[in-house]
Each structure stands twice: as C-alpha cells, then as structure tokens.
Amino acid sequence: MPSDTRRAPVSWQAIQADVLRRIEAGEWPPGAPIPNEVDLAAEFGCARTTVSRALRELAATGLLERRRKAGTRVALHPPGKATFEIPIIQHEVETRGCVYGYGLIAREMALATLHVRSRMALDPDASLLRLRALHLANGAPYMHEDRWVSPRAVPEILDVDLGRVSANAWLVQNVPFTQGTLTLCAKPAEADLAQALGCAPGAAIFTMERVTWLGRTAITFVVQSYAPGHRVTTTI
Amino acid sequence: MPSDTRRAPVSWQAIQADVLRRIEAGEWPPGAPIPNEVDLAAEFGCARTTVSRALRELAATGLLERRRKAGTRVALHPPGKATFEIPIIQHEVETRGCVYGYGLIAREMALATLHVRSRMALDPDASLLRLRALHLANGAPYMHEDRWVSPRAVPEILDVDLGRVSANAWLVQNVPFTQGTLTLCAKPAEADLAQALGCAPGAAIFTMERVTWLGRTAITFVVQSYAPGHRVTTTI
DNA sequence: CAGTGGTCTAGACCACGGT
DNA sequence: CCGTGGTCTAGACCACTGT
Helix, strand or coil, rough: CCCCCCCCCCCCHHCCCCCCHHHHHHHCCCCCECHHHHHHHHCCCCCCCHHHHHHHHHHCCCCCCEEECCCEEEEECCCEEEEEEEHHHHHHHHHCCCCCEEEEEEEEEEECHHHHHHCCCCCCCCEEEEEEEEEECCCCEEEEEEEEECCCCHHHHHCCCCCCCCCHHHHHHCCCCEEEEEEEEEEECCCCHHHHCCCCCCCEEEEEEEEEEEEEEEEEEEEEEECCCCEEEEEE | CCCCCCCCCHHHHHHHHHHHHHHHCCCCCCCEEECCCCHHHHHHHCCHHHHHHHHHHHHHHHEEEECCEEEEECCCCCCCCCEEEEHEEEHHHHHCCCCCCEEEEEEEEECCCCHHHHHCCCCCCCCCEEEEEEEEEEEEEEEEEEECCCCEEECHHHHHCCCCCCCCHHHHCCCCCCCCEEEEEEEECCHHHHHCCCCCCCCCEEEEEEECCCCCCCEEEEEEEEECCCCEEEEE
16 A cells, blocks of 8 residues: 655645744845745745745735846835724624614705815715714714715715614615725814814814725715824724 | 738736726716626636736726626725835935934833823833934924833843834834734824924824834834824825 | 535646746 | 746645634
C-alpha cells in the first residue's frame, strides 16, 4: 500500500499571516521587494493561486505594492485606509445599551435648495420630500436629521407613515444603493439645532452629510448632527 | 480540422457589473435570493470560481449576504462601509493648491498622561516624546497636532530634527504600521488651541485621534485638530 | 442529510511594463 | 524581449448549516 503523499492544504490566510509577520519583524522592511509568487508558492508548498490570493488583499489595503514585472514590495507609504460602517441609528443606540426613540419634527414637500440640488444633481424645479427628525437615546436627544428624499427615485416613500418608522430605517430596508458620498465635519450648533438637541447654541456638533445613489439617480441627501460629545471610532 | 469551440473568457468584473445592474434595476430587490454559484456560472458560461470571485467582493462590501446552504441574498441592510485614506498632511494641503508649511511648537520628553497610557497600553512610568506642531496652508493655520511617540518602539526618532521634518512625514516614511485606531469627533477649541489655530475659543473643531501599532507595540498617539470649516469627504 | 459557499490545485494564457 | 502579476478553467474536497 503506497504511502499517502498528499500535503495538508495551505490556507491563504496562513500565508497572509506569515507575510504580515515578516513585515512586522522587519525581515521585509518598507520599500523592500519580496519574493515573487512562484517562489513563495514553492516555499509554502502551495499553488501560486493561493499566494496570489493572500497577497491581493494586502495590496488592496495598501500594505504591499504590486506591479507586473517589477514584482511586489512593502509599501513605502503605508497609506492607512480607514473603513467604518455607516450605522443604522437604532442599532447604534441599542448597542450602547440605551433605549432608542424617534420623533418626526417636520414633513413637507419643498423645492431643493441650491446646495441640495448640487449635491443630488437635480433639476432646478425638483420638488423633494423634506424631513426633520430627532433620534433619542434613553429619551435624550442623540442625533438630529435633516433629510431630503427624491420622490422620483422612491415614489413609495410618500405613502409611508414616517411618524412611526424613521426614513432611515425605511430606506435601508426598501431601497438598495450602489454608491454614496459621505462628508464629515464639525459645525457650531445653529439656534434651532441647539434647541432640538438640547445643547448650547454654538456648541461643537459632529456632522455627517450623506448622499446615496441608485445608479445615477440620487435617492436621498441627509445631514445628521450628533449631540455634543459623540465619537466615531474605526480601525485602520 | 476541427472548429475552435473555445469561448472568450468571461471576466469576474463583467459578472460583478451585471449583478450590480440587476440589483439596481430592481430585478433582485433587497432581501431577495439570487441564483447559486453553479447556476450563475452556467448562465454566464464560465467557471464557478469566476462567479465566486465576482460575488466575494460584493459580499465584502455588504451588498450581498452569503451563507452556506442558505445561498446568497441581496442585503436587506446595505450597511455602507465608508473608507477614507489617512492623509499625509503635506499632500493634502498641496492637493488643495496651497503652499504647505510646518512649524514645531514644542518638543519634550514627558510622562504619558493616564489617557495616553490607556490608549497606547503603556506602563505608568513610560516616558514619551511629546510634540506639538502646526501645519500651515498658504501660511494660515491648517491643523494642530499634539503627538506622543514611544521611543521604545521608535528609538531613531530621538535623533531626527523634527523642526524641519514633521513627525508625521518621518514616521510615515520610516515606520510601517500594521494596525491602527481612529477616532473622529467635534470639540470646542480650548484657549491655547484656539490661539494656535487663530480661531475663536469654543469654535467647533474637527478632531482626529489616531493610535498606530506595529504588532503589539504602540508607536504613536496623535490628536489632530483641524482649523474650523475643515471637511473630510469619502465614498461609500 | 444534502445543498451551498469556501477554498485549493495544477495548468494555462494574457497584459503590462522594465530592460 | 521576457519576467511578473492577473486571471480563467475544470475539478476536487471540505465546512457550514438549514431541513
């Protein structure tokens, strides 16, 4: 009976981890070339495909730079891309162990302002659904939301009872989006925003502005203003 | 002579684009299951591996949800992950068409505060290099940086002339990092920060706090406070 | 149990881009 | 030119999980 000469398969995660280890250990310093895929495959005793898979993600995150013929190098400028998830507010609040609450402040049809039109790439006569709402954590103001929705993109929203379900939640469950733009900044609280959030006028407010698109049609533009002290944490 | 029956290879990008198109078109609405890999491979006339590759990235971005046996569905909560690159300040300023400037305000060895120690996982007696610096755009304050560097992790930095090269730039070009934590928030400007940035005390300041790690060793902790009006834009 | 995604293989061809 | 990464294939086995 012949001996079973098959190796245990080598996982791409294992290779990735080992490459990371060598970089951390200084074995492959920034800027240094690393062996090509064929050699690495031989060293690890696996198919080249597997090495490729392992290195692809490292290159995607920017830790490695790959060019045909030139080979693969440890990036000289570890570019550090940060990713963070756009939260579903209710989940976010409940994750912090608080009771979530929601209140609709205003609902109206309105002509888009110039600023909104430019962000959503709309015609000058575009009429949008404008919503202002407050999200609560344990009854305290958590985030104020000023939202514009295009009924042309999402006609169904006109029939939704947005006093009960937040536009955020409804859109998330009913309209997929394929692209989005997110802008982060700090703003002083305007008088009415300060009143809604229950903070002093001029307080430093963390603000997220978001436009989401389905193909080439803008679905919604929203300015979310968080109560003072809000922090967003992500991993690089 | 037999006719050449080979098909042109089907690229995973093409499959990915087509899947996206169907989702955008509403053919596969949120929550709906999509055909399994074998069926899709048959439909596209390619190997299952190629379909897998196409769908993997869509699942990674959260547009699709995949579970063994249950199959693949269009995500009900398109979670929207935003990614943005940690900028090299000089590049960022120059990209905006401004002349970059840099000034070191203070350089000292100091015991880490409790806050810094906890963020960097340091011993109570850890002595760190503390730097305060100002980055300028066209001579105007652009960003104030309060940085702590661990000489244990990066002893070479003690010999660098940080009056000429910013710690940011030096670290980026000389020390790779494998992990990092980024916190974003809005803060009112303290008196000395307001003076450094040339703004009113209490102004809303966009702040990024960052800790970077090489393996399990914290390299640096930095609080970057941007001049009022700063905005960060990313794509989802 | 059985269907589905996850992964690995060995081989092949191609595209890019230094030399 | 020709080395390197990028990709596709056809087949196989495995891991997870809903039924």
